[in-house]
Amino acid sequence: MHKIILRITCGFIGSAALIGTPVAHAQASPSGNLKAAIIYNILRFVDFPDGNSSSNLNLCVKRGVASGSSLFSLQGKSAGPRKISVSFTDLSRGADNCDVVYLGQSDASEISRAKSGGVLIIGDGSGFLRSGGTVGLITTGKQTRFEISLKAARQSDVTISSKLLRLASRVVR
Amino acid sequence: MGRFDYSRINALPFRLKLNLLTGLTAAIALLLSCLGLIFLQYYNEQQETKLRHDQIASVISANVGAALLFLDKDAADENLASVAQVEDIHWIQLFDATGQKFARYTKSEKNGHALPNTGADSKISSPVLVDGDVVGTLEMGVHPRTIADIAAESSITALMLFLACLNLLKLKVTEICNN
Numbered sequence: 001m002h003k004i005i006l007r008i009t010c011g012f013i014g015s016a017a018l019i020g021t022p023v024a025h026a027q028a029s030p031s032g033n034l035k036a037a038i039i040y041n042i043l044r045f046v047d048f049p050d051g052n053s054s055s056n057l058n059l060c061v062k063r064g065v066a067s068g069s070s071l072f073s074l075q076g077k078s079a080g081p082r083k084i085s086v087s088f089t090d091l092s093r094g095a096d097n098c099d100v101v102y103l104g105q106s107d108a109s110e111i112s113r114a115k116s117g118g119v120l121i122i123g124d125g126s127g128f129l130r131s132g133g134t135v136g137l138i139t140t141g142k143q144t145r146f147e148i149s150l151k152a153a154r155q156s157d158v159t160i161s162s163k164l165l166r167l168a169s170r171v172v173r
Numbered sequence: 174m175g176r177f178d179y180s181r182i183n184a185l186p187f188r189l190k191l192n193l194l195t196g197l198t199a200a201i202a203l204l205l206s207c208l209g210l211i212f213l214q215y216y217n218e219q220q221e222t223k224l225r226h227d228q229i230a231s232v233i234s235a236n237v238g239a240a241l242l243f244l245d246k247d248a249a250d251e252n253l254a255s256v257a258q259v260e261d262i263h264w265i266q267l268f269d270a271t272g273q274k275f276a277r278y279t280k281s282e283k284n285g286h287a288l289p290n291t292g293a294d295s296k297i298s299s300p301v302l303v304d305g306d307v308v309g310t311l312e313m314g315v316h317p318r319t320i321a322d323i324a325a326e327s328s329i330t331a332l333m334l335f336l337a338c339l340n341l342l343k344l345k346v347t348e349i350c351n352n
Binding site for chain 1: 238
């Protein structure tokens, strides 16, 4: 079935406005800020299992990914009732205690390793969903779109809002 | 213009005067009831319309939040266009958190139908919230029915009632005069 392709035209200025605060990190890039803004907005439309307001929402970022520094700007921001806590991990021992894992460009083995402890797996590239990821970010020029795998979300017991699904360029069921 | 000649009324038979007085009282009572009903209908409609508009604004605000966050104008336009079938909403527009207009839907533009000349629209604003944060504002231009609209709508019924009363009164007067 063909899904209507909705283009997400977030510019750099828009992304900075969405993040709300200036990005403090010296190495933060415009595309990184855009990705951080998109990831933050995605998290606002996702319900996590056992998500209670007292615990933090742990966003684990794979060490060394290009947008990692920009994602640190999400530290302390609220996604629903929970505050985002950003940490960097090398995933050598899986992704324990992570609610969200951002992997950047990754292969299937890395995704499956992250899945052992993580819940929502976000990464880059058109093949990310095929490798088992939940949300894939695809950058074309200045535009960044996202794809969602409902199958992977169901397996992880994560509920993604229909409002978000409507905006995705592709939804894998 | 001369003064009203009361001697002509005094010359009327007592029964006719009594009937005329009763008829006049009934007509005034009917008129007051009609006016009261019109005002009551207007008041109720105002309340119901406000509630309906507030509900529509909240539903659209809730749905448009994601589109606004992801700067997806197509999705926002699609959401705003959902008011197309709501007669008394003439336009709707969405502003982002900085107050910049993000999307707008106007009936006359989109549907090709000219809107009736109904005077100024009143504006309803609703914040667009995501996780309790205000990410934008939704504004709707609405034109609820005025008291004149309701009176115009009721005028045919009122006229028919008036004519029926007049006919009854005429019959009564003729009957008394013939006696």
